[in-house]
Amino acid sequence: MRHLLLASALLASPALAQTSQGDVAVTIYNDNLALVQDTRQLAIGAQRSRIEFPDVSGQIRPETVTLSGEGLGIVEQNFDFDLLSPQKLMEKAVGQQVTLVRTNPANGAETRERATVLAVNGGVVLRIGDRIEVLRDDSLPVRVIFDKVPENLRARPTLSVTVESERSGTRPVRLSYLTPGLGWKADYVTLFDEKAGRIDVQGWITLTNTTGTTFSNADTLLVAGQVQQQNQGYSRGYRPPRPNNIRKPGIESADRERLGDFYLYPLKERTTIANQQTKQVSFLDVVGAPGRKAYEYDNAWLGTMDEAQSANTVLKFSTSKDQGLGDALPAGIVRVYMRDARGNAQFIGENSIGHTPMGSELGLKTGEAFDVKVQPVVEKRERLSPSKWRTSMRYTLTNARPEAVTVDLVQSGLDFYWDDTRIVSESMKSERRSSDETQWHVPVPANGSATVTAVFETRF
Amino acid sequence: MARVSRLPVLAAIIVAMLGASADAQAIASSAGPQSVSVTVYRDPNRTAERAMNLGWLNGYALVSEVRTIDIPAGEADIRFEGVAGGIIPESAIVTGLPDGVVEKNQDAYLLSPASLLDRSLGKRVHLRRTSRATGAVTEQDAIIRTGADGAVVLQTEAGFEALRCSGLPETIVYDQVPPDLSAKPTLSVRTRSRAATRATVTLSYLATGFDWQANYVATLNPAGDHVDLFAWVTLANGDETGFANANTQTVAGKPNRESDPPRLGRGGGELSLQCWPQGTTSDIEADTTTPVEMMPPAPAPMAEAMDIVVTSARSKAVGGMQAVQEELGDLKLYRIPEPVTVAANAQKQVALLEKSGVAVQTFYRATISPWMGDEPFRATRILKTRNRTQEGLGLPLPAGGVVLFAANRGRPLLIGEGSVGDKAIGEDVEIEIGDAPGLFVRATRTDVVGDVANYRLVVTNDQPRPVRFDAEFNGIDTASIGDGKGVRLGRRNGRPLWSVIVPANGSATLAYRIKNDN
Numbered sequence: 001m002r003h004l005l006l007a008s009a010l011l012a013s014p015a016l017a018q019t020s021q022g023d024v025a026v027t028i029y030n031d032n033l034a035l036v037q038d039t040r041q042l043a044i045g046a047q048r049s050r051i052e053f054p055d056v057s058g059q060i061r062p063e064t065v066t067l068s069g070e071g072l073g074i075v076e077q078n079f080d081f082d083l084l085s086p087q088k089l090m091e092k093a094v095g096q097q098v099t100l101v102r103t104n105p106a107n108g109a110e111t112r113e114r115a116t117v118l119a120v121n122g123g124v125v126l127r128i129g130d131r132i133e134v135l136r137d138d139s140l141p142v143r144v145i146f147d148k149v150p151e152n153l154r155a156r157p158t159l160s161v162t163v164e165s166e167r168s169g170t171r172p173v174r175l176s177y178l179t180p181g182l183g184w185k186a187d188y189v190t191l192f193d194e195k196a197g198r199i200d201v202q203g204w205i206t207l208t209n210t211t212g213t214t215f216s217n218a219d220t221l222l223v224a225g226q227v228q229q230q231n232q233g234y235s236r237g238y239r240p241p242r243p244n245n246i247r248k249p250g251i252e253s254a255d256r257e258r259l260g261d262f263y264l265y266p267l268k269e270r271t272t273i274a275n276q277q278t279k280q281v282s283f284l285d286v287v288g289a290p291g292r293k294a295y296e297y298d299n300a301w302l303g304t305m306d307e308a309q310s311a312n313t314v315l316k317f318s319t320s321k322d323q324g325l326g327d328a329l330p331a332g333i334v335r336v337y338m339r340d341a342r343g344n345a346q347f348i349g350e351n352s353i354g355h356t357p358m359g360s361e362l363g364l365k366t367g368e369a370f371d372v373k374v375q376p377v378v379e380k381r382e383r384l385s386p387s388k389w390r391t392s393m394r395y396t397l398t399n400a401r402p403e404a405v406t407v408d409l410v411q412s413g414l415d416f417y418w419d420d421t422r423i424v425s426e427s428m429k430s431e432r433r434s435s436d437e438t439q440w441h442v443p444v445p446a447n448g449s450a451t452v453t454a455v456f457e458t459r460f
Numbered sequence: 461m462a463r464v465s466r467l468p469v470l471a472a473i474i475v476a477m478l479g480a481s482a483d484a485q486a487i488a489s490s491a492g493p494q495s496v497s498v499t500v501y502r503d504p505n506r507t508a509e510r511a512m513n514l515g516w517l518n519g520y521a522l523v524s525e526v527r528t529i530d531i532p533a534g535e536a537d538i539r540f541e542g543v544a545g546g547i548i549p550e551s552a553i554v555t556g557l558p559d560g561v562v563e564k565n566q567d568a569y570l571l572s573p574a575s576l577l578d579r580s581l582g583k584r585v586h587l588r589r590t591s592r593a594t595g596a597v598t599e600q601d602a603i604i605r606t607g608a609d610g611a612v613v614l615q616t617e618a619g620f621e622a623l624r625c626s627g628l629p630e631t632i633v634y635d636q637v638p639p640d641l642s643a644k645p646t647l648s649v650r651t652r653s654r655a656a657t658r659a660t661v662t663l664s665y666l667a668t669g670f671d672w673q674a675n676y677v678a679t680l681n682p683a684g685d686h687v688d689l690f691a692w693v694t695l696a697n698g699d700e701t702g703f704a705n706a707n708t709q710t711v712a713g714k715p716n717r718e719s720d721p722p723r724l725g726r727g728g729g730e731l732s733l734q735c736w737p738q739g740t741t742s743d744i745e746a747d748t749t750t751p752v753e754m755m756p757p758a759p760a761p762m763a764e765a766m767d768i769v770v771t772s773a774r775s776k777a778v779g780g781m782q783a784v785q786e787e788l789g790d791l792k793l794y795r796i797p798e799p800v801t802v803a804a805n806a807q808k809q810v811a812l813l814e815k816s817g818v819a820v821q822t823f824y825r826a827t828i829s830p831w832m833g834d835e836p837f838r839a840t841r842i843l844k845t846r847n848r849t850q851e852g853l854g855l856p857l858p859a860g861g862v863v864l865f866a867a868n869r870g871r872p873l874l875i876g877e878g879s880v881g882d883k884a885i886g887e888d889v890e891i892e893i894g895d896a897p898g899l900f901v902r903a904t905r906t907d908v909v910g911d912v913a914n915y916r917l918v919v920t921n922d923q924p925r926p927v928r929f930d931a932e933f934n935g936i937d938t939a940s941i942g943d944g945k946g947v948r949l950g951r952r953n954g955r956p957l958w959s960v961i962v963p964a965n966g967s968a969t970l971a972y973r974i975k976n977d978n
Binding site: 083084085086087088089090091099101103104105106107108120121122123124134136137139140141142143144145146147148149154155156185187189192194202204206208210269271274275276277278279280281282293304305306307308310313333335338340341344345346347348349350351352365366367368369370371372373375377378379380394398400447449 | 497499501522524549550551552553560561562563564565566567568569581582591592593594596605606607611612613615616618619620621622623625626627628640664666709711712713714715716717718721724734735736737738739740741786787788789790791792793795856881882884885886887951953954955
């Protein structure tokens with residue numbers, strides 16, 4: 001009987017990748033979460049029977065499983081994660097009989113005998129007939145053959161459902177569940193032509209699968225936006241929040257499928273999302289949108305820098321229909337390239353964006369400029385009264401480039417989160433952006449320098 | 461070698477396999493690039509003071525490869541083999557495919573003992589045993605029932621067994637390599653072509669595990685007022701993949717980098733088999749009474765057998781190769797003019813610049829703050845110049861280490877090492893070259909009157925020549941400094957500065973007061 005079973009098992013498992021999955025549809029959210037719907041054709045007997053679902057996500061959240069099929073009622077649902085291993089196999093064999101095959105080291109002859117496993121604590125203690133032995137105590141080869149594998153030991157975590165069926169027969173059964181381990185983000189390739197003031201942008205959806213399971217030929221839908229999730233006890237790993245770099249949020253609607261607040265990105269074709277795979281599919285291709293470069297420097301407090309600091313190089317562009325990319329952008333990383341003297345695209349920096357509505361103004365710091373620098377220096381600090389200080393700042397801006405530039409120079413940290421600060425005097429008019437920040441637009445001549453001075457009155 | 465108990469179903473299975481693989485889409489593999497370009501970027505978080513650690517390179521590179529690929533008609537997977545192991549797959553750009561890209565994939569699994577086992581779960585393999593006594597080989601079919609983390613349970617005709625718990629020489633023999641496991645890191649692209657064609661395809665991607673810096677060698681003339689400056693571009697590839705005859709560039713400046721998402725695992729590699737507890741009677745004592753033997757400390761992580769290649773001999777010989785600087789937006793690009801090989805786990809150096817007779821000043825500096833003790837300490841030696849043509853420079857200087865030598869009767873003498881950050885044209889360049897051996901600074905509080913403390917600052921010079929010394933006062937209000945004798949203080953970066961020439965084998969003294977404002 002066992003031989004027969006084995007032979008049929010062999011027939012059923014040819015050496016090629018095969019899956020028990022049926023018609024798979026996955027809906028993937030940004031935040032490491034996916035909804036899997038798997039419709040399988042299953043032969044179910046009448047009345048009560050147990051169905052196993054191999055090839056579900058290795059990280060399935062079993063409490064989110066729903067199963068539906070014609071004429072099926074669910075009795076109970078189990079998720080077994082006691083994994084089969086030699087140690088487990090031996091432990092579960094305590095009190096049971098196994099077969100020992102001893103090999104004679106001199107002539108290779110095999111002798112078989114039955115043994116009862118008495119205990120598995122550090123070593124294996126056996127009863128063979130009326131003798132008690134420790135397995136392989138003499139280091140001689142002994143094969144241990146188990147008659148069966150205990151039912152609840154699994155090669156991989158397995159979902160099983162006991163159902164009550166009105167009739168017997170094959171029918172489609174739809175299994176749906178949530179799983180972490182599938183996620184997506186966008187990646188943008190931006191080629192910046194500085195002279196022309198244009199950018200070419202290609203957007204790619206990047207899917208990653210770390211569920212431990214391959215989803216074959218899946219109908220895939222991506223949802224841009226974060227859905228509220230309860231803390232699941234598993235560690236999603238801390239990632240510092242990324243800036244969204246939106247200077248002005250847009251108010252236009254993109255010509256994309258939507259569901260409620262979310263934009264939907266269906267993949268045009270079915271695809272196989274392999275385990276441990278990074279997959280990219282194109283979703284955006286814009287040529288010649290306006291883009292320009294700006295220099296920014298933010299001095300975070302009224303302090304001195306001992307050496308001149310590079311100003312940030314910022315790429316500014318819009319996502320509006322008329323003046324920009326004309327689309328809503330799902331969150332991701334924008335990598336910026338520029339052509340070198342030989343015309344090859346070279347990487348000049350990257351930054352992240354959040355989910356960006358159409359019509360937004362974006363400002364991405366791509367890097368720090370080699371040739372444009374700012375040195376803030378506290379020239380003088382005087383105490384006027386116990387709660388009044390006067391700080392004289394001098395900012396020296398230098399430009400080693402052969403063309404004039406304008407640096408947006410920001411002094412922040414002005415309200416100390418508490419007390420507002422007064423600007424007593426300044427060498428050029430600044431724009432007070434908030435109680436905390438003031439900004440100068442400083443023209444710096446080609447291969448030259450510029451100086452801004454300002455006197456602040458503070459409480460501390 | 462007799463396959464003892466091969467089941468007759470095998471033939472049927474092979475037929476089924478062949479049938480199935482004919483259905484799978486065509487695969488076009490490209491083993492390696494025809495031409496490659498590598499642009500190396502620095503570790504954005506490594507400051508100039510920190511030298512590169514060849515065992516832990518945190519910069520990155522932009523790799524662009526040109527490959528010629530025969531593309532079959534219809535749908536095909538094009539596999540780019542031999543990409544850098546540190547590839548950031550989402551940064552890959554593929555151009556030149558006649559009908560575009562359907563999707564790009566990178567599988568983290570490489571062919572390894574662990575991935576072979578993992579992919580064979582539930583599948584039929586062969587269990588081969590060799591008798592130590594007779595050498596007879598027996599092979600039987602088995603199905604892998606579990607293999608997670610090397611805990612292998614097999615089903616054979618006889619029942620269930622664990623792999624390699626028996627003490628017999630036994631191993632698993634597989635029929636074939638799963639089609640999606642490759643030996644080297646591989647990026648694949650699915651394309652759909654109207655007709656079979658040969659295409660020149662460019663693949664560009666960012667990869668981690670590279671870094672570079674400049675290394676300056678300065679030789680001070682006997683008068684101490686000029687240096688001969690030579691610099692290397694030192695670049696390192698810590699990746700397992702090398703790039704032969706690569707157009708090589710390095711980029712200075714600071715491109716912004718976001719943190720990369722966690723790398724997907726490579727599917728293990730090593731397979732360490734697990735068994736049931738294997739304790740025997742003779743282990744008992746060790747188990748209960750003897751403390752666990754301490755492991756010897758792991759050897760310090762070493763760069764594994766790094767090759768160090770110096771491409772251009774350091775000489776003024778005509779025809780030596782020197783990197784050429786270009787503008788790249790707000791960055792500086794240094795192009796190595798000829799293709800070179802950027803080998804795996806190797807460091808390479810190419811000349812960056814050579815300038816003789818750069819005017820410099822050497823002086824000494826100490827920072828004086830109210831909260832320091834009255835122990836004498838050594839002043840810091842500083843080599844100073846300005847990045848202008850007047851001084852003999854006037855070109856962008858990328859960050860790196862500086863080694864200062866003094867010419868001494870024909871034998872250079874190492875004075876010390878320092879570092880310099882990225883310096884644009886026109887900037888002041890100050891390089892701290894360690895502590896002065898014989899220039900001591902001591903600030904002593906002489907007395908306290910009310911809320912005013914009086915101090916005396918003494919600098920002593922053991923050299924037979926006068927030297928310049930700068931004391932910079934930090935955290936001391938300008939209004940409260942002065943010795944009442946009319947010493948004029950300068951300013952640097954908004955702070956009071958006492959600049960003085962300390963006579964040969966002599967000392968200089970400044971008296972100052974600190975008023976307690978609070």
